[in-house]
Amino acid sequence: MFENINIHSSVAVYVQIENLVRFAVASGKLKSGDQLPSVRELSEKLEINPNTVAKSYRDLEVMGIVFTRRGMGVYISRDAASRCTEDCRRRVIGRLHEVVAEAKSAGMTGQEIKQVCAKCLDSDAVPYQDTPAAILSMAKTKGK
Amino acid sequence: MFENINIHSSVAVYVQIENLVRFAVASGKLKSGDQLPSVRELSEKLEINPNTVAKSYRDLEVMGIVFTRRGMGVYISRDAASRCTEDCRRRVIGRLHEVVAEAKSAGMTGQEIKQVCAKCLDSDAVPYQDTPAAILSMAKTKGK
């Protein structure tokens, strides 16, 4: 589930990791008590600096989404699900507002916008895994 | 049209300027051949450093959206409209896909998603430049 980290994204890697975890919890892929990969393991897998992973885990802990058992590992906390669901909903709704406003501003009609939405809804769910690319598209498209 | 620059946004000021121009061109508010305010003029109006404005104009030039006549000023280029329209549409559609995917992933039903969209569409037009959040969302998402 971390295969979607995008090093070309202008979004900080640690933020991407945090979001991946949040959405995985919100969607039930990660459940209370599940263990996350160790800092070292994940950093090697993603070929990124261990500090980066550690920072994500620390943030998630501060947010109450994971907890650490020293010497044991990092686990999804008891009320992570509700927290993440709420967070994700808020984020999604906010972004929907923004993007619809942008769509209008770009000259798209309500018709068009609805059509695109419908198309997205009909298409097979492409859950959070697409977000890094999505994020990428939010900034100035880069090197790719 | 630059009255909506938000110096306190986490989005770089020069990115905000670039996006305002892009969306203004896409929506027809700026047309091929139109002259942009001079670097000095805009920097004074926005109370920012001329270098910051110059950076925006430079980027826009590299992107082919404006061209510079030395000693004369900066103008919207011939095919800026198609470029910007395309860019903005692609951007918006991409983001719509992302956010819908995120919405699903966050557990929202198609119903809900459609409702939120509809609500946004019905609300008084919130053209791009009126929504600081929109501006925010347009650029490199930082922190969170």
Next chain:
Amino acid sequence: MFENINIHSSVAVYVQIENLVRFAVASGKLKSGDQLPSVRELSEKLEINPNTVAKSYRDLEVMGIVFTRRGMGVYISRDAASRCTEDCRRRVIGRLHEVVAEAKSAGMTGQEIKQVCAKCLDSDAVPYQDTPAAILSMAKTKGK
């Protein structure tokens, strides 16, 4: 013959004018004693600042290519032809060296380079009139 001034070029307009005159003299299109358009006339035709035209004429006078009869106008000087021919040859040879070196550096083979040259030579002469575009291509391609 001034229809080829390119305001999108990053080359100063006054330099373009100077070169147009020089090449026109070198190629015999302008001869000793011929009168150039007045500053005002040319500036209106090209929609540029009269100072720009005046600057070109002044430079050309300094170079001995034109002379001014006050109240009468600006004329091609007696030995302009030899001067311009020489200038243009030197310029052309210098640029040929440069561009061939660049071609090599860009990975083109001697074969290819010769072929392109041959093709240019066979094509109908496209005398100096193409230079503004040419000049444009020398800089970073801009707005166009």
Next chain:
Amino acid sequence: MFENINIHSSVAVYVQIENLVRFAVASGKLKSGDQLPSVRELSEKLEINPNTVAKSYRDLEVMGIVFTRRGMGVYISRDAASRCTEDCRRRVIGRLHEVVAEAKSAGMTGQEIKQVCAKCLDSDAVPYQDTPAAILSMAKTKGK
């Protein structure tokens, strides 16, 4: 490979850097994924301001030739080679056309032109970075 930057050239230093990178990529000296020297490192080596190097890297990023990993460095992007090869070829061919047209216009015969070309080709390779004149010729021609 940056030893040929000429601070006294009339071509902006940042343009020289951009061109050196472009041609290095086109000729295979720099490959996808290679890391460029850090902004600070290069600025110290060239004894120029870090901002100048950063400007070059930024432009190259907007052009899709490099990408940035924040906190990590700047790397040659995936499709930089094709981009640069194409860019450089187009540039070179365009300039060849121009200069040949100029040569004709200046009264040189096809014979002469071919001879000069041949001479350049036979001469020891003068790869781009060895020719200050070449560097000069690559950018916005100034004054003359």
Next chain:
DNA sequence: GTGGTCTAGACCACA
């Protein structure tokens, strides 16, 4: 007046 280039330097986010 216009924009372009470059320096010096502060402060920040990220790894």
Next chain:
DNA sequence: GTGGTCTAGACCACA
């Protein structure tokens, strides 16, 4: 350590 953003200000070319 890495790059990103922004300011302040000098000096220049061009119109």
